[in-house]
Amino acid sequence: xxEPSTCDLILASAERRARTGGYHGFSFREIADEIGVKSxxxxxxxxxxxDLGAVLARRYADxxxxxxxxxxxxxxxxxxxxxxxxxxxAVAEDGRMCLCGMFGAEITALPARVAEETRDxxxxxxxxxxxxxxxxxxxxxxxxxxxxxxxxxxEGAIILSRTMGDLxxxxxxxxxxx
Amino acid sequence: xxEPSTCDLILASAERRARTGGYHGFSFREIADEIGVKSxxxxxxxxxxxDLGAVLARRYADxxxxxxxxxxxxxxxxxxxxxxxxxxxAVAEDGRMCLCGMFGAEITALPARVAEETRDxxxxxxxxxxxxxxxxxxxxxxxxxxxxxxxxxxEGAIILSRTMGDLxxxxxxxxxxx
DNA sequence: AATTTCCTATCTATCAGTAGATAGACTCAT
DNA sequence: ATGAGTCTATCTACTGATAGATAGGAAATT
Numbered sequence: 046x047x048e049p050s051t052c053d054l055i056l057a058s059a060e061r062r063a064r065t066g067g068y069h070g071f072s073f074r075e076i077a078d079e080i081g082v083k084s085x086x087x088x089x090x091x092x093x094x095x096d097l098g099a100v101l102a103r104r105y106a107d108x109x110x111x112x113x114x115x116x117x118x119x120x121x122x123x124x125x126x127x128x129x130x131x132x133x134x135a136v137a138e139d140g141r142m143c144l145c146g147m148f149g150a151e152i153t154a155l156p157a158r159v160a161e162e163t164r165d166x167x168x169x170x171x172x173x174x175x176x177x178x179x180x181x182x183x184x185x186x187x188x189x190x191x192x193x194x195x196x197x198x199x200e201g202a203i204i205l206s207r208t209m210g211d212l213x214x215x216x217x218x219x220x221x222x223x
Numbered sequence: 224x225x226e227p228s229t230c231d232l233i234l235a236s237a238e239r240r241a242r243t244g245g246y247h248g249f250s251f252r253e254i255a256d257e258i259g260v261k262s263x264x265x266x267x268x269x270x271x272x273x274d275l276g277a278v279l280a281r282r283y284a285d286x287x288x289x290x291x292x293x294x295x296x297x298x299x300x301x302x303x304x305x306x307x308x309x310x311x312x313a314v315a316e317d318g319r320m321c322l323c324g325m326f327g328a329e330i331t332a333l334p335a336r337v338a339e340e341t342r343d344x345x346x347x348x349x350x351x352x353x354x355x356x357x358x359x360x361x362x363x364x365x366x367x368x369x370x371x372x373x374x375x376x377x378e379g380a381i382i383l384s385r386t387m388g389d390l391x392x393x394x395x396x397x398x399x400x401x
Numbered sequence: 402a403a404t405t406t407c408c409t410a411t412c413t414a415t416c417a418g419t420a421g422a423t424a425g426a427c428t429c430a431t
Numbered sequence: 432a433t434g435a436g437t438c439t440a441t442c443t444a445c446t447g448a449t450a451g452a453t454a455g456g457a458a459a460t461t
Contacts, residue, residue, distance in 0.1 A: 051436080066332035069247040072420065086437050088422065142328055146379075149386040150320055150328045154244035167386050193383060193392050194376060194399045201324075201379030205371060208327040208345050214371050219320045231408080250446065264411055266448065405460070410455070414451065425436065 052090050054080040060101055063143035067151050068098055069178065095156035098148075102162035105144040110169055116176035124177040125195070129219045132199040136207055136215060146200040170196050198222055230268050232258040238279055242319035245329050246276055246337065273334035275369035276326075280340035283322040288347055302355040303373070310377040314385060314393060324378040327375045348374050376400055 062071030073084040073094070091097035112131050115197045116124060135143050145166035152160055167207070174192035179185065202218035227235075240249030251262040252271070269275035290309050294302060313321050319348045323344035330338055352370035357363065380396035 065291045065329075066247055067245050067329055069244055070329065070332050073422090074419070083438060084421085084434095085423080085439080089436065090420090094421065141331075145380060147328050149382040150231045150325050151243075151245055151248065152246050152382075152386045153319075164386055164388075167383060185241075190399045191396045193380075193395045197379030197383045197392075198284030198372060199379065200375040200382055201377065202371075204324060204327040204378055205375045206346060208330045208342055210342075214375075217368045219367045223366045251448090252445075260410095261412060262447085263449085268409065271447090272447065322429080402435100403461080405458100409454100409456085410454090412451100414450085414452100416449075417447100420444075421442105422444105423442075424440090425438100426447075428436085430435090431433085 051080070051082060051086065055087055055090055055096060055097070055105060056101065059097055060105065060140065060144060061139075063098070063101060064135075064139070064144050064147055067147050068155055069151070098156060098159035099162050102148055102159055102166060106162065106166035106169060109145075109166070110173065117180070121177050121180045125174075125222075128177075129199065129222070130176065130196065133212075133215060133219065136203050137212060140180055142164065142207065143191045143200060143203055146203060149200070160210060167196070195222055229258070229260060229264065230337075232253065233265055233268060233275070234279065234282060237275055238283065238322060239317075239319065241276070241279060241350070242313075242317070242322050242325055244327050244353065246333055247329070266332045271335065273336055276334060277340050278343060280323060280326055280337055284340065284344035284347060287323075288351065291351060294351045295358070299355050303352075303400075306355075306373065307400070310381065310395060311397065314381050315390060321378060321381055324381060327378070343376070359381035373400055 055076055058076045059071060062075060065071075073087045077084040077087055087097070089101065109131065113124075113128060118124065127131065132143065135141065145163050148155060148159065148163040149167065152163060171189070171192045174195055175185075175188045178188035178191040181188075183191070198218055199222075202215045205218070206212050206215035226337070236254045237249060238377065239376045240253060255262040255265055265275070265287075269278065287309065291302075291306060296302065310321065312355055323341050326333060326337065326341040328346065330341060333341065349367070349370045352373055353363075353366045356366035356369040359366075376396055377400075380393045383396070384390050384393035
């Protein structure tokens, strides 16, 4: 059992906090106190907050896409079910927002590189979803419309269910998406 | 022409800032500087930030619901079209997030009274939408599922279109909701 | 009518706490 | 010895918040 590196601890703590209070809702000091180092040590790994935020968003997107697997596996229905389940886990297991949904809401108040990574998350998700939907035989336009609707509905569903404090709201939306 | 009161100026500035950077993304001093008073004067009108946040959310919800009008007017299709248009205006005219969508994303990091008002916004929206959908002759359960889906999809659509910097994403989602 | 009292809204000045960030020294394994 | 990682110590700027003073007008009292 190898203990996690300070870098990993920083990222884990920062992600948890960013998914709760957003980019402006966490600080180097809070993270430092939580993992038992000094805030100066965090600046060693991430010179500026923007660096930490950008790595956070990139890492989140990579992990998310990896969990989805390829869009052309199994059946479209199974792929979409897996997509919904991946989103559901964000709120069900972690009890938190989707990091990039949070960053997306704050997009015009984010440092450039954080905003860029956030956009990438959405773009990659739209590509994945459109690839799945295209297999259903609909046209390219219809696939993109479906992709945007699924992504938007699930991001909104996390906000809705967390705000109302009831995961049933997420399931209602997810099940209704067909 | 009566000039707006300081109180109104505070609320307008705070709302604009909260809809950009969230609850933790605006400060008394920024608002004070913008409208040309001292931050202490804002504390006179709103003793604590929580007070300002709560009034902000309540006022936003009241205004939003007022713009919708009654759920039993015209036809269900017209009502839903109006609902979409009201959401669209948030991003199209103001270029900003739905205030309560933003607060909803941050819900677990908000002071109690701000969170409460945010929940109220969502609850009132769900009631309004379910009342409209119930007129279509579907059951009560189906109406609530439809209500949750429309609300979630539109909140998500604002995030998506703002993040991607293209209002077309909002329209794709809104049009696809039937 | 004149005077006093009170209220509203703002100001100045200040507080303790925290923000992100930096410089330089220490530790320890290679 | 070198370099990675962490520390202490510190900086400037800003956070929400409070105390006390002040100006102007409304209301009450004389």
